Amino acid sequence: MLKIEHLTKRYGDVVAVDDLDFEVTPGVVTGFLGPNGSGKSTTMRIILGLDRPTKGRATIDGRVYAELRHPLREVGALLEAKAVHPGRSARNHLLAMAASNNIPSSRVDEVLEFTGIASVATKRVATYSLGMNQRLGIAAALLGDPQILLFDEPVNGLDPEGIKWIRDFFRTLAKEGRTVFVSSHLMSEMALSADQIIVIGRGRFIAQGSVDELTADVAGSVLVRSSDQERLAAIVRSRQGTVHDRDDRALSVGGLTSDEVGEAAFAAGITLYELTPQRASLEEVFMGLTADAVQYASASTEVPRGA
Ligand SMILES: Nc1ncnc2c1ncn2[C@@H]1O[C@H](COP(=O)(O)OP(=O)(O)O)[C@@H](O)[C@H]1O
Ligand SMILES: [Mg+2]
Structure with missing residues (x-):
């Protein structure tokens, strides 16, 4: 050891x-x-x-x-x-x-x-x-x-x-x-x-942690399609979740698990068409975990040009 x-x-x-x-x-x-x-x-x-x-x-x-x-x-x-x-x-x-x-x-x-x-x-x-x-x-x-x-x-x-x-x-x-x-x-x-x-x-x-544990810690957005996106978004916000429009028909919910989103929708009589936990990519996890800790963070990815 x-x-x-x-x-x-x-x-x-x-x-x-x-x-x-x-x-x-x-x-x-x-x-x-x-x-x-x-x-x-x-x-x-x-x-x-x-x-x-x-x-x-x-x-x-x-x-x-x-x-x-x-x-x-x-x-x-x-x-x-x-x-x-x-x-x-x-x-x-x-x-x-x-x-x-x-x-x-x-x-x-x-x-x-x-x-x-x-x-x-x-x-x-x-x-x-x-x-x-x-x-x-x-x-x-x-x-x-x-x-x-x-x-x-x-x-x-x-x-x-x-x-x-x-x-x-x-x-x-x-x-x-x-x-x-x-x-x-x-x-x-x-x-x-x-x-x-x-x-x-x-x-x-x-x-x-294991790769799975580290990913689960940082990830946690849930993709949702439902019969009433606007009302569902309001419910999510009232439960301290965050909502981003993914496209016309899907919401990306942060801060709540897929179980919590499903239960909230059920309680409000909203039909779910899709409820998918989104995993952050491993690189996103790493960047998220170490964002404050990168010693030589580059401000730009542009190649500097000579004068
Ligand atoms: N012998 C040394 N003298 C002075 N600074 C050092 C020395 N070795 C490492 N450092 C500094 O300590 C920090 C950690 O370095 P290091 O352990 O090599 O990191 P890593 O292996 O994760 O890249 C860096 O800021 C590095 O510049
Ligand atoms: Mg080293």
């Missing part, structure tokens, strides 16, 4: 992580979603002991990273920044890591095989493509066969085949009962790869 407790990190005036508090449970893929600059990488670096929290802590089965005797056997990670010496081969890199954690060298060959880079394992890392580098990072994360795995923006720069592979791979790890914590700034990616999602913005916790 991975536990984040009142975690805060300041860099001078910048509050990168602001009193985050959540748990990541085993057996599911947990997404860590937030716009760029929202504090995902900082949180992951603190979990891994690469950065010190200003306040609070991150623990792995009750202990902070520095207290782990053989850290690679307890937590594996793929981070954004590549720390591999470019002149080294993948195999030598992994062998050095393995030695430092009392991991047998046979395990190095296992993870090279599994990640599909065994055939290039003796080549210098400098010659690797981005996808091969990602696979090497994954091989390193798996080296100690840890129960907890962190992946920071793992699909960045991967081709569609690589992305599919990595999604299936996360599922497999979770099914084996591991804790899988994956960051992304893309809601669409999280929707496809994560069972649970933790949303943050500007370092702060915003929401946690």
Whole structure:
């Protein structure tokens, strides 16, 4: 179990992580979603002991990273920044890591095989493509066969085949009962790869839940066609709902569930022809949740022109 407790990190005036508090449970893929600059990488670096929290802590089965005797056997990670010496081969890199954690060298060959880079394992890392580098990072994360795995923006720069592979791979790890914590700034990616999602913005916790739960929280408009739209609109407003004309014949009702709209219509003797809960798209949900939290919101989508 991975536990984040009142975690805060300041860099001078910048509050990168602001009193985050959540748990990541085993057996599911947990997404860590937030716009760029929202504090995902900082949180992951603190979990891994690469950065010190200003306040609070991150623990792995009750202990902070520095207290782990053989850290690679307890937590594996793929981070954004590549720390591999470019002149080294993948195999030598992994062998050095393995030695430092009392991991047998046979395990190095296992993870090279599994990640599909065994055939290039003796080549210098400098010659690797981005996808091969990602696979090497994954091989390193798996080296100690840890129960907890962190992946920071793992699909960045991967081709569609690589992305599919990595999604299936996360599922497999979770099914084996591991804790899988994956960051992304893309809601669409999280929707496809994560069972649970933790949303943050500007370092702060915003929401946690399944994709369905997050969608239900934010969505909640109901499309209605009825025998008396005008009277129904008045009833909806009297119950604190909002009404927008969708077109000539349909109303979009906000603030009330479809059950509530149906019951109100029935009580008023209005016949319903259609009553459809509208789901917000995932991107709308994400934008809605993080609207106040986008650090570098662009004012315009127009391409600036030179004078
Ligand atoms: N080493 C650092 N020094 C100063 N500011 C940093 C440092 N690392 C991150 N930050 C700042 O902290 C905030 C969160 O960054 P980061 O954790 O990288 O976000 P994310 O991974 O969600 O994009 C940003 O404003 C970033 O500029
Ligand atoms: Mg990041």
